[in-house]
Amino acid sequence: MTLDDVRTVCFVGAGTMGCANSLVAAVSGYEVVLHDAQEDNLDAVSARHEGIAAFLVQSGYCSSDDVAAGRARVSIVADLAQAASNADLVSESVFEDLDLKRQIHRQLDQVAPRRTILTTNTSALLVSEIENVVRRGELFAALHSHLGSLLFDIVGGPRTASSTIDVLRRYVLSLGGVPLVLKKENRGYVFNAINGPLLAMAMTLLLRGHATRDEIDRAWMSDRGAPLGPFGMMDLFGLDVILDSWRRPSTDSSREALRAEVVPFLTQYVEAGKLGLKSGNGFYDYPAPAFQEPAFLSAGPSPQIASEALLSTLLGSAVSLVANDVVTPEEVDLAWTTATALDVGPFGILDQLGIEPFSEILQNQLAAGLLAAESVDLCLGYALGLGLEEGERGETDPPARRRAGA
Ligand SMILES: NC(=O)c1ccc[n+]([C@@H]2O[C@H](COP(=O)([O-])OP(=O)(O)OC[C@H]3O[C@@H](n4cnc5c(N)ncnc54)[C@H](O)[C@@H]3O)[C@@H](O)[C@H]2O)c1
Structure with a gap:
């Protein structure tokens, strides 16, 4: 055919x-x-x-x-x-x-x-x-x-x-x-395999007292120029849908530990009929959620740990997809920019950031107990293997494009 x-x-x-x-x-x-x-x-x-x-x-x-x-x-x-x-x-x-x-x-x-x-x-x-x-x-x-x-x-x-x-x-x-x-099967394909861990990290930051809902969403919105933060995204997808995805047991032990906290946390909202945008309220109240108010972004800086945790989760998940040979860095960025309508994908961000600041962020996350040592090693190992060298911060001709001969 x-x-x-x-x-x-x-x-x-x-x-x-x-x-x-x-x-x-x-x-x-x-x-x-x-x-x-x-x-x-x-x-x-x-x-x-x-x-x-x-x-x-x-x-x-x-x-x-x-x-x-x-x-x-x-x-x-x-x-x-x-x-x-x-x-x-x-x-x-x-x-x-x-x-x-x-x-x-x-x-x-x-x-x-x-x-x-x-x-x-x-x-x-x-x-x-x-x-x-x-x-x-x-x-x-x-x-x-x-x-x-x-x-x-x-x-x-x-x-x-x-x-x-x-x-x-x-x-x-x-x-x-x-x-x-995709070169091979991967649960969550590409976009969901990156966005899912990002939402999980947002809940970790909140449940472990590192930052408030507003600080977490503000960090993401201002750092990425995004119209919504992770809690706004969860309201959009539906808290019942997010809860369903967390009800399924996982073989990943760190996800299982978080699952024990996330399921009761989201259940409170769902049992109260707070399903997000579709029910009129969830983490925010609609039709005029607080994150759309002009003062939301200017309400003060978010804790650095929130910005760094979200960034390292985004980059770490993207690197894992390439390390596991599911897609190429260019395809990760294509999936991310097409699905979110944002200008830059994870590998574009990584290229701009450079390996040394990325390494520092990962070490901070390790020290805060938000990232496991194996994840830090995997991220750094593959970022280096992908050709990201020290001192590339701010370059406008990313290595990925250079490798493609553009
Ligand atoms: N909603 C999303 O954002 C989204 C995005 C991508 C993929 N998906 C996937 O698409 C699928 C459907 O999701 P949805 O959001 O459209 O769900 P939905 O609940 O809106 O629709 C599912 C439909 O399937 C019908 N259905 C159930 N059993 C059936 C049967 N035996 N025969 C025929 N029809 C039957 C239901 O009556 C319902 O109309 C799921 O696998 C979901 O994971 C959803």
């Missing part, structure tokens, strides 16, 4: 992501079939598409004429077998539940044509945890989207054919999106 063979895309799960991705595909010229197990959710598609269309037009992605033409290409089908019967590509966005995803893909493998590529939009599961329920392993991959940005992670499992990855990469380009093909 080539991209030219992809005409009809079936979206399974008509929730937040299924609705967003189906409209983008329809606007881009694909015939779209949308399926959900809940009739109410299918009834709500039209209204949800209207809201998403307003965002797409406002952000300059397409015109209202494109939206009208696209919406005419969308069919809603309540029966899964019928929905998949003519699909060239399936994008599954059902609840984040391993058993459910395995069950859906086993069914899809039986009802979709033999040529059809099956993809999952899972955020935290792996292709290899799902794929053995399908016979067509060569046509199965993850195609993971990001709400509010056109970044798409693409990754195969043990049997995925390179031609499948290529079709998915070109499919994303045909949507006007940014495809990020």
Whole structure:
């Protein structure tokens, strides 16, 4: 199969992501079939598409004429077998539940044509945890989207054919999106694998009394020129969603220690109905959260430890992704800048910072008990291995670009 063979895309799960991705595909010229197990959710598609269309037009992605033409290409089908019967590509966005995803893909493998590529939009599961329920392993991959940005992670499992990855990469380009093909599976892909530890560090700083919510968010917003700090981000993602991700046990002992504190901390908010932006309050009160007030940023400096802990977490996670051969430094920065709309990615920051100040920050974090000695060694070892030399602070021609011969 080539991209030219992809005409009809079936979206399974008509929730937040299924609705967003189906409209983008329809606007881009694909015939779209949308399926959900809940009739109410299918009834709500039209209204949800209207809201998403307003965002797409406002952000300059397409015109209202494109939206009208696209919406005419969308069919809603309540029966899964019928929905998949003519699909060239399936994008599954059902609840984040391993058993459910395995069950859906086993069914899809039986009802979709033999040529059809099956993809999952899972955020935290792996292709290899799902794929053995399908016979067509060569046509199965993850195609993971990001709400509010056109970044798409693409990754195969043990049997995925390179031609499948290529079709998915070109499919994303045909949507006007940014495809990020991972060299191997990684939980959280790239952006979430960096942002997750950042949010965890923000909660560590708060729960261990190093800084207040405002100091932590202010540090991030002023250092990075970001519109939101970590607590504002958690409100945006939904505190129930963040809590769900912390409920799953991990094999990482330092995460497990923090999990014992984070779960009760977030549970208080969720049980009080404080889910963040969507419920009107969370860490902040909406629609006018304190971090949007002009005085918020000028309210005084944040403790240095907060700035340094957030920075070293960002850089450390980015370095680990490259050290583990998931993506290149350039791809890390592409994922970060596309998903956040910030100008500079972690490796751009690291290039500007230089190895000596980075090393100092890591030593401070080690002394404060916020970073383990192995993490410091890994970060410094790989930063040096990546070609970051001493004294490069403030240079405008980063080594990554020089290495690429630009
Ligand atoms: N929300 C995000 O920001 C985001 C971003 C990237 C990926 N994801 C992933 O996308 C997936 C969906 O997330 P969401 O936020 O759209 O969730 P959601 O709860 O908004 O939607 C899930 C939909 O799946 C439907 N569903 C459940 N069981 C089904 C079944 N058996 N058959 C058909 N439909 C079924 C539900 O009725 C619901 O409409 C998850 O795997 C999530 O991790 C979410």
